[in-house]
Each structure stands twice: as structure tokens, then as C-alpha cells.
Amino acid sequence: MDLDFTRNYFELFGLPQQFRVDDAALMAAYRALQSELHPDRFAQSDDQARRLAVQGASHVNEAYATLKDDGRRARYLLSLKGTVVDEEKESAHDPQFLLDQMELREALEEVDQAADPLAALDALSRDIEMRYTQMLAAFEVAFESNNLEAARQEVLKLRFFDRLREEVARISERLEDQLLG
């Protein structure tokens, strides 16, 4: 089977180009593609066919990973609209958001002092996830109404959440290790 690398990821999986995805449809389309493309289907073929299979399956894996994750999907949708977001160079500048982020960071640093650090961390993590969901909702509204600048401002916040979530994972691992001794 020939894979058209020029089609965008939504076209590849036959899904509408919008923020909301039908998880079941995405997974089904992904599996259908991998069933035909995966290198294991070409174990008895020549090197050339196997190389192509690796490329094709890699492309489909990347597409799936991009659409499956809310944050990556939001970034990708914007890029399809030709909206450039250079997260290395530009940062969110909504002052209230930045203030909230600082407070969340501080709260994370103070988790260790809580009577039950793991419970405190869980509560904080739920708070972070709730804000993340709100941000995505704001993105969706802006994006679907074609207000790309507003959508771009939301995407600039993603990096902050990525960092927070990494930090939550690091702290939980450390706390769990301490508990295990």
C-alpha cells in the first residue's frame, strides 16, 4: 500500500480537521493503517520494501501520537492554518495566567511540608489538570471560531503546563520512593 506523505494527519486518518476527536475512530483508523504498513507484514519481503514499511509505519505512529494528545493536536491544528508559534522565543503574556503559574510552582515546591505530601500533591495535580482542561476549552472556542490569534495565545500556555506536569511526575516518583524506603 502506498502512503501519501503529503496528506495531513487528519486526512490520513479520515477525520474532520477540528479540535475534538473521536478517540474510537482515531484508534480504529490507526490500527487499520498499521495492519497494512507495519514492518512485520514485510518480514518475507526485500530490503527496499522493509525500509519503506519502517518509514510508513513511523509516519503513521507520529501522526497518531500527534492527534491523540490534546496539546500536540492543538499545536498541530494551528500549524496547519499557517500560524507560527515559536515557543522557544515567545511566551504567554497574560499577566493573570503568569501569576497563577507562579503560584502553582510555589505550591509544588511546598508539597513536601504538607502533613500528607502525596495527598497534597494529588490535590494540586487535580487543580492543574482542571486548569489545563479549561485552557484547552478556551483554545477550542477560539480555534473553531477562527480567532487564530486568541488560539495562539492559548497554545503559548501549553509549555507551562508541560513543565508543571513533568514536575508533578518527578515529585510523585520521589515521594513514592521515599515511602518505599
Added chain:
Amino acid sequence: MALLQISEPGMSPDPHLHRLAVGIDLGTTNSLVATVRNGVAETLPDEKGRHLMPSVVHYPDQGPPQVGQEARGYSALDPLNTLSSVKRLMGRGVSDLKTVAGHVPYDFVPGDGGVPRIRTRQGDVTPVEVSGEILKALRARAEASLGGELEGAVITVPAYFDDAQRQATKDAARLAGMNVYRLLNEPTAAAIAYGLDKGQEGVIAVFDLGGGTFDISILRLNKGVFEVLATGGDSALGGDDFDRAIAGWMMQEAGIEGDTGHHRMRQLMMDACAVKEALSEREEARLKVALSDSDYWSGCITCEQMNCLIDPLINKTLAACRRALRDAKVKPEDILDVVMVGGSTRVPRVRERVGEFFGRAPRVDIDPDKVVAVGAALQADILAGNKPGDEMLLLDVIPLSLGIETMGGLVEHIIPRNTTIPVSRAQEFTTFKDGQNAMALHVIQGERDLVDHNRSLARFTLSGIPSMVAGAARVRVTYQVDADGLLSVNAREMVSGVQSSIEVKPSYGLTDNEIETMLTDSRSHAQEDMLARRLREQQVEADRVLEALDSALGADSELLSQDELKDIRDAREQLAAAREGEDHEAIALAIKGLERASEDFVARRMDQSVRKAMSGHRVEEFE
């Protein structure tokens, strides 16, 4: 040969339609070979009916090497010519021996770089060659019982095996004259056997505790698709460590000093192992330890006592389970079944603690010794083309992140751990200096932030980059990992098209201890790493900015007025001073300051450079 071949019922009489394919579990302690016959996957016994082949090779005075049970008989008689546990050395360099040599008391040939060599009376051998002997013996067993030449094999490796260790395993197969369809992760193989046997759908965990290794994988099973969601483990943890803990206790009880001789230590370890296995069946076991030729200490150990000794080790496996669950984004209650694999899951305490952790009794109704080989055989049968139309699909992941060294000895991850393979990802880098013609690339595997704390897989140089100002070249580095988990790297300068690539073929891999420390360290050093990382990042950025500024001033300071030049110089001094301090925020501020001071200068230089570059070309060529 073909004329003598008689087809069994249900088997195709046409050899072209049925290819002889096997699955091989090449274990640290024991190895097995399995195949699908008449639609049933089964392990193949030797002529005495034994399925497990000890992973031991003996080099006798005369004649070819002996493998398996016969070889194991020489462990005590002829220890230096009887090699076991070589899997621990696969893909390792001489420099790694310090950390693993304690477990494998062989006579290593002194030397520096490259692959370690072990001295035997039949000459020096490498771990790859020793594994090759084991594979040859398994192949002979298979060909004898199947009555034909093998077409191909699926060989299993621990999920945490890095690139070097996987490559070494493939090399061993080549030595044994075997065609490898695929390297398959051991827990994934176990999941195949479980899935096809039980017909279950949902999320399962495979808990594989062998002699010296531990793997945990979380998979989703759905309509013949086996999707690994996350994998993790501890490559220096297994039944051997239980033995060591028990031996330590025995020494304490018997009043034996810690620095007792090598021979006595080995005996103690064997006794401890026997006691441990006995306690899987009974509540207590008697012990007799020789203190001297005539004197004995005798005592007794209960299950409860042993449990106290091994609980800390079990805790480590559970910490790895927790991490894998988090990476897989599932909770213990989402797990449908926990499949127990490996000899050490026979220890009742292990079953009990795993059951508590996942909140359900683990599955122990599948033979923990054979399940990996059986799963590999099922996959081999499909890859051989013996089951056309079969819908089975394996989607596995890489166990450890792949990254690249960036300035300041930091690692930038290109492919994070637990990414589905095959995968290809690219990242762009740029030149640091004006006129830089080459870029050195250092390929890294591991989770820590600083290069020195991870495994170095390979180094190579992209040369022939045409001269450009710093930051103008665009070097695109692409990492491609295939379905076996093997990496190849390509680098290409996008402006000129200069290109260079390598198959990552390192001469050694990560040591067990290194991966272990890498994983635990990345947990306990998170905070420290983060501060060190920020400081290093800012220092690197400062150096880059200073260097770029100095070279720009050297070339084009005539673009500036005296006042402008003074402002820039002042800001430069402030940054140089902050650069020497330990405060990453101060450096960041000083960089901002210098950037602001030189904004106009940069703009004027860019204009000039673009004008120069375009002279002689028509403008549309650049669009």
C-alpha cells in the same frame, strides 16, 4: 534430507508452504526454543525430555564446546572454563566490566577499548560468541526434532535492553547461522502467549522477574493488536539478589566474616538459592553451613524470616511498576490481569506483594518458564508467513529515551522513552561559530539531564558545512528506530544539503548497574538536576551570546557609533560577570540586557549579510 521428510498430519506436505520457524528465549539463567506444530505452540525438549537449557557453555580439553545441562555439571569442577550468565556482558565494553564482573568470576583478558574477551583453554572468547554457542545448541535441538533446516527465528530480549545489547544479540544469532526475523521484547512475547491462550481483551501487566533481571510492561490487547503502553524495569534485580540477601543472613548467623574466600562465597550462594527454592514449597527449611573441614553450623530459616530479607528488593520492583503505570497513564484498577513470568515469580511473597499492589491475584496458571518462548514461536510462525491473513499486530516501545548532546554537556531528548516504534523524529540544530564547517554529534541513551550520567551510544561528525555566519546553518538530525528497537541516525545541513549518517553500532552498551542507577538517579536527583540544568543552559547561552557578539564586533564594529559601542560593551561586561556566578536568573537577566543593547546592531548586520549574499542572484531565487 527432503526425501526422508515425512509430513505430519495437519502439516503442509509442501515445504514451501510451511517454513520451519522457532521462537527462542535466550535467558540469563535458562534458554528455551519453541515452535508451532499443528497449530499448537510448544517448547521443544532435548532427547532426555528436558525443556529448559541452562545458559551455560563449557570448553573442554578436547572436542567442541558443551552447552546446557552437561556444561553446568562443570561449574564447580572447572569454573574458569565453564561460562554462565554471559547475557549480563552482552553489548558491554571492557570499561563496563568493573560493574558486572562481580557477578561473573571469569578470567578476563586485560585490554582497554572494545569488547571484553574471556580466557578459556580453547582460546579467548567474547560474550557474543558464547551466546552464539547457546543458540547453535538450540538450533540443533530444533532441527533434530523438526527434521529440517530452520528458516528463521524470533529471539527475545529484555524490554530494557538498549541498542548495543540488542545489536550484540543479533550478532550472536549471525554467528549461529540463524536468520533473525525479529527481536522481540520478553514481556511482549509473554503477552502474546497469554492473549492468544486466554482470549482476553483489555489492559494487562506482565511482571517478569528472572535470575538477574526485572521487566514490567503494560499492554493493551484488542482484536489481535498488542499495544505496549509503557515498559520499565530494573536491570540489576532478580533471584540472584534474593540469594545474596539470604547468603548474607546465613553468614551473620553462622558468624562468618564478610571477606570469606571466593570458593566459600559461591557455595553459600548455591546453598541460599536451594533454601529459597525450598521455601516456595514449605514454611521452613534447614540449613547446614561448613565453617571448616570438620566444623558445621546448622540452623533453620522460616518463610517469614526470608520475606523480611527480600521485601526491600520486592519494593524496588513495585516502584518500577508504579512508574510504568504512570507512563502508561493507567491506574492499578484498570488492569485486567497481571501475568507472572520468570522463575522468581514462584516465590510466594512476590505473588502476595504484587497481588496487593495491583489489587487482584496475579495469574500464575501460565508456565512462567515457557511463556516467553511460546509467545516468540507464535510471532515467528506469523512472520514466516505460515498463517496468511493473520491479523496479529505488535506495537512496541523504546524503553529508554534517545537524545543528543547539546552545548554544556546537556542531553536534549529527541525520542522520549515509551514512544511507539518504529519511529522517526528530527530536530534542527545550528552552528555556534561564524564559518563553522563541521558539527560533532553525540548520540545518548538514558533519562538524566547531564550527558555523563547516561550511556553514550555513538559519536560522529557532519563535515563539509559551507562557511556561514553563526546560526545560519540548519543541521537536521533524524533518529530512526526500527521495529527491533535499533537506532540509525542521519544528519543533514539543509541549506547546502551536506549529509552524513550512521547505523548506531556501538562496541558496548549500558551496564545493568548503569541503567539501574540511571533510573533511580533520575528520580532522586530531579531537583538537583533541574537547578544544574538551568544554570548550565544559561551559561551555554551566555557563552553563545558573548562569542557571537565578539565575532560580530570584530567584523562589523564600523556599523556602530561610539556611544552605541560603549553601551554594548558595558552590557557585555555585566553578562561576563554574571556568567561566572551560580545564579541562573542573573545570567538570564544579563543576556536580556545585552540583547536589548545590541538589537540595532544585529539588525544592521543582518541587512548587510543578506545584501551580500543576494548580490549576483535574482531575488526570486530566495523565495
